[in-house]
Amino acid sequence: MLRNKKxxxxxxxxSLRIRMIELEISKRYHEQKMRCPVHLSVGQEFLPGIIETxxxxxxxxxxxxRAHAHYLSKKCSLKKLIAEIYGKKTGCSGGIGGSMHLxxxxxxxxxxxxxxxxxxxxxxxxxxxxxxxKTNKNLTYIFLGDGAVETGIFFETLNFVVLKKxxxxxxxxxxxxxxxxxxxxRQPKNRKIxxxxxxxxxxxxxxxxxHLNDTFKKFSKAYNYVKKKQMPYFVxxxxxxxLEHCGPNYDDDLNYRDKNFLNYWxxxxxxxxxxxxLLKKKYLSKTEILSFKSKIQGEIxxxxxxxxxxKPPKFEDLNQxxxxx
Amino acid sequence: MKNKFTFAEAIKKAIIYSMKKDPKMISxxxxxxxxKGIFGTTTNLHKIFGERRVFDVxxxxxxxxxxxxxxxxxxxxxxxxHQRFDFxxxxxxxxxxxxxxxxYMFGGKTKSPSITIRVVVGKGWGQGPTHSxxxxxxxxxxxxxxxxxPAFPEDAYNLLIDSIFDPNPxxxxxxxxxxxxxxxxxxxxxxxxDVHLKQRGKNITILGNSIGLLNVIKVNRFLEKYxxxxxIIDCYSISPxxxxxxxxxxxxxxxxxIVDNSNTFCxxxxxxxAELVQMKKINFKSNPVIIGNKNIPSPTSHYxxxxxxxxxxxxxxxxxxxFGISNYEIPTELKKNKYYHDVPIEKFxxx
Numbered sequence: 210m211l212r213n214k215k216x217x218x219x220x221x222x223x224s225l226r227i228r229m230i231e232l233e234i235s236k237r238y239h240e241q242k243m244r245c246p247v248h249l250s251v252g253q254e255f256l257p258g259i260i261e262t263x264x265x266x267x268x269x270x271x272x273x274x275r276a277h278a279h280y281l282s283k284k285c286s287l288k289k290l291i292a293e294i295y296g297k298k299t300g301c302s303g304g305i306g307g308s309m310h311l312x313x314x315x316x317x318x319x320x321x322x323x324x325x326x327x328x329x330x331x332x333x334x335x336x337x338x339x340x341x342x343k344t345n346k347n348l349t350y351i352f353l354g355d356g357a358v359e360t361g362i363f364f365e366t367l368n369f370v371v372l373k374k375x376x377x378x379x380x381x382x383x384x385x386x387x388x389x390x391x392x393x394x395r396q397p398k399n400r401k402i403x404x405x406x407x408x409x410x411x412x413x414x415x416x417x418x419x420h421l422n423d424t425f426k427k428f429s430k431a432y433n434y435v436k437k438k439q440m441p442y443f444v445x446x447x448x449x450x451x452l453e454h455c456g457p458n459y460d461d462d463l464n465y466r467d468k469n470f471l472n473y474w475x476x477x478x479x480x481x482x483x484x485x486x487l488l489k490k491k492y493l494s495k496t497e498i499l500s501f502k503s504k505i506q507g508e509i510x511x512x513x514x515x516x517x518x519x520k521p522p523k524f525e526d527l528n529q530x531x532x533x534x
Numbered sequence: 535m536k537n538k539f540t541f542a543e544a545i546k547k548a549i550i551y552s553m554k555k556d557p558k559m560i561s562x563x564x565x566x567x568x569x570k571g572i573f574g575t576t577t578n579l580h581k582i583f584g585e586r587r588v589f590d591v592x593x594x595x596x597x598x599x600x601x602x603x604x605x606x607x608x609x610x611x612x613x614x615x616h617q618r619f620d621f622x623x624x625x626x627x628x629x630x631x632x633x634x635x636x637x638y639m640f641g642g643k644t645k646s647p648s649i650t651i652r653v654v655v656g657k658g659w660g661q662g663p664t665h666s667x668x669x670x671x672x673x674x675x676x677x678x679x680x681x682x683x684p685a686f687p688e689d690a691y692n693l694l695i696d697s698i699f700d701p702n703p704x705x706x707x708x709x710x711x712x713x714x715x716x717x718x719x720x721x722x723x724x725x726x727x728d729v730h731l732k733q734r735g736k737n738i739t740i741l742g743n744s745i746g747l748l749n750v751i752k753v754n755r756f757l758e759k760y761x762x763x764x765x766i767i768d769c770y771s772i773s774p775x776x777x778x779x780x781x782x783x784x785x786x787x788x789x790x791x792i793v794d795n796s797n798t799f800c801x802x803x804x805x806x807x808a809e810l811v812q813m814k815k816i817n818f819k820s821n822p823v824i825i826g827n828k829n830i831p832s833p834t835s836h837y838x839x840x841x842x843x844x845x846x847x848x849x850x851x852x853x854x855x856x857f858g859i860s861n862y863e864i865p866t867e868l869k870k871n872k873y874y875h876d877v878p879i880e881k882f883x884x885x
Contacts, residue, residue, distance in 0.1 A: 269608070303641020312640045319607065320640060324631050330597040331632065334604020341586060341610060342558065362627070365597030372592065530642035531678050533701040 210425035214492045216262060220425075221487055224258030224480045226505045227278045230287065233509050234277075234294065238457035242517070243294045245307035250278035252451035253382060255418050255479035257282035259425055260380075263432050265348070269317045269335050271328035272352035274309045275382075275450075276321035279352045285313035287508060288515040297519035304522050305530075321352075325387075326360035329353060333366045336375040340439070348435050351379045356387035358402050359395055364409075370441045371410045378435045379406075379443040388454045389465045403445040415445040419477035421486065449474040542713040544687035545575040545652075548694035549613065551721075553583050556611055559698070562591045562598065563615030563652070572615050573654065573713050595621055599628035599651070603636065603703075606647035613698055619653040619707065620667050633703040634678030646678070646702040650694070655709045655795070657745075657843070658876035662834030668827075671794075671801040673705050674773035680726050681773040683707035683795070685747040687717040689770055692724045700726050709745040709795065711878040727774040731783070735765030738853065739783040741806065742793035743769045746826075750793055752846040753853065756865045762857060764791075772802050777809055784810060788819040789856060793844060794826030801826065820856050825849060840875040 211217050231249040238247065250257070257278035264284055272279040280290060285301065293300025294308050302310050309323035319335060322328050332351035339347040357363050358381065370377050381402060385392045396402075407413040412434065416427040424446065431442040449470070453460035461471060487493040539547065553559050561579065563572060567590050571577030580588040591598050595616070602612035616622045622629075629651070637646040656666040674681045680702055684690040690708070697704035704726065732747070733754070742750050747768055757764060765783050769775060784790050790810070794803035803824040810816060825844045833839050847868045854862050 271604075300641070302639065302643055305641040306639045310639045312643050314644060319604075320636075320644065322632065322639075324627060327600065327627055327631055330600025330628065331604040331607075333597070334601035334606070335608040336604070337601060338558075338605040338608035338610040341560065341605075362594075362596050362600065365592065365594030366600070368592055369594065369597060369601065530638050532680075533637050533646040533648075 211422055211486060211490070217483070217487060218492055219262055220255070220258045221480075221483050221493065222501055223261045223282075224254040224483065225501060227254040227257060227281055228480055229502070229505050230281070230509055231277060233513070235452065235457035237513070244296065245294060245309070246455050247294065247308045247457070248275035248455050249452050249457070250275055250450070252474065252478065253384065253418075253448045254278055255421070255483065256380070256382065256424060256428065256446050256448065259428050260350075263429075266315070266317050267344075267346070268348045268350065269319050269332070269339075270350040270352065271319050271332040271335070272311075272321035273325060273328060273354065273357065274321070274323045275354065276311050276352070277308070279321065279350075280311045280313070280318055283313065283316045283318040285311070285316050285318050288512045289313070291512045292516040292519050295516040295519070296521065297516055298522045298526070299515070299519040303526070326353065326357040326362045329357065329363050330366045330369075332377055333370050333375055336370070336377050337373060340373070340375055346436050347376050347439065348432070349375075349377050351377050353379065353381050354387070355381065355383040355385065355392055355402065356395075357381075358406075367406065367409050367411065374440055376435045376439040377441045378431055379441070381443065381445045382448050383445050384448050384450050385470065386450075386454070386466065389463070391465070401445070403443065406443045411441050411443050413443040413445070415447070417447040418479050419474075419482060421479060421483055424479075537718055538716045539687050539719050540713065541687045541690050541708070541715045542574045544691040544719055545694060545708065546577070546579070547719065548691045548698075549576065549579060550582065552613070552695055552698040553579075553587065556699075558609055559587070559611040559613070560605065561588050561613040561615070563617070564591060564593060565617060566590055566615060572617055573710065575713070576615065595624040596628055599625035600632065602649040603628060603633050603647040606649050607636070607644060611698060612649045613652065614649065615652040617654055618665050619655050619669055620664050622651065622653050623669070629673070629679065629703070630676050634676050638678060648699075648701045650697045650704045650706050652706045652708060655707060655744075657709065657711055658839070658878070659882060660834045660836060660876075661832070663831035666832045668707065668796040670707055670772055671796050671805070674802055674805070678703070679773065680704040680771070681707065682726065682771045683709075683744040684770045685712065685744050685768060687715065688719045689724070689730070689768070691719045692722050693726075693770060695721070696724050696726055707744065711745055712748070714879060715748070727771050727776060729776045729779050730768040730770060731765070731779065732768045733764065733766040735787065736763040737787050738762060738789035738791060738856065739765045739767060739780070739787045740791045740793065740853075741767050741769050741780065741803075743772065744795050746793035746795045746844065749844065749846045749849055753850045753868065756850065756868070757853065760854060760857065760859055760862065762853060764853070769802075775806065777806070780806065781810065781813060781816070784816055788817060790818065790822040791849070791853060791856065792822070792824045793849060794824060796827060797829045798824050798826035799829050820858075823852055823856055825852050836874065836876045
């Protein structure tokens, strides 16, 4: 990846964009206009930044509660994302769903929901239907975290996907924490998620997102494998969130995360690391970074203005869409 | 040509009809292609439609429900069958958190999953606490789910087809004791959400569905002697429910008995009654009555399971009591069945 100037700049731009969007949400959250829980992806942007460069609108995606970056990696509308968090009618889910229920079927983003693990089988079902109807080069992303690996439904689905040879690409973002609960309190200390999963008979891999080239390489390998072989694949990506589990703040004053862990990710932040590398390689100049930032900031401001100026849903909307006709 | 079919045959015919009509439809469930074929309702379907469209599945009720939702939103209608309602409890996260609100929570930017979940209610022969439960009321409580429960082969046939082609998630409840009941079959479209006036009457409205309704029908002919003319309404669609038809009937008869196939606290019957008693214009001549299963788990022991369920006899007694009649004879036909109380026919096994 880092040998390809154009590609690495694009990934940098994507990751930076996600970070700036999330930080803007964080900054304005106290205004009480975004009145729904937000699980921000600050710290976890690099992988979605890569995924955007593999965009194919025929690929489908499902995700969980921390889904802003996944939604954006599918080129879904930023304006509609912000309007959704504002609870406005112009939001991607008509303002009904909020931050945890995002959708844009036109881009292949089939939905994110708020219950850990509960879109995993939805992704498998989408894949099953496409396979039965012999859709060529079919791929469904199933985004999950390390917590979802503890649910029964994950293993139920995994078994089914392997049994039916469904082209699902499991992207497991392991940020080591389920809210405040550290991974080692929840899973045996020396067990690797990717190893456990591989025992089901599915190809697996793992990468640390701070290793930029390796992350790209492993994602790319998995993506191409699923597309070509039409078989499932599971990749575990080690990552870390910078903000609290849910909400706009930094919460490391609560001391639930180990100092070494925090220092490690502080020093190895993938977006900062990518920026430094690109500067060093002279793929990117400081002026270009500023122009990226101002371009992104412009889009963000337009999107927030759009959300602010959009109409809210009305009383009549309360009873809409319970049933399809 | 055969003109009578059992309830089980009617179910199978409905699946065949639907799968022929929609070539993308798939159908799965534990044991769907085994020699018993879910009480004979699915035998050989995998041979007719191929193993890609009709297949056995892992024992993963929750995931398979989510897979049904995913398949449906990507274009394949799904019929998912459970041999017991009790087994489907593991799928309630998918049913309630996803299926019921998929369209609503995304502001109508997608569609509801067109899935039908067939659930079989067991009873008798020691089915006991975890193999004989009926959660109709629990699921009817959830906005976004449709819940139906027919009593007759023809209604089962039509309702199953209409459930399958309904663009929303439908819970289709089958009582196991009905599988052997026979009747004619004619295709009529049933609008989900409606109730059916089974018999016009004068002085009491009786609501019921599935096996409870059959129990009412058995009692029916012994009532005329006491000048009781029941208006019988088949609530085969309990959610949504057509309350206006019920209200119209109760306004006329001014008496009400609701037969429930589940336990009665916070139930389908108590919900309907709560709606009715809040309406000013019904002047009940006697206290409306609910009769159902006791609010305890179903015991396995056949020595005491006979005290657990409502049946024709208890319905008969309750109706007469409503009319203040205490001097009556119990018809021989309503006395406990001559072999055992816990089987619908003589030859009835555990599975």
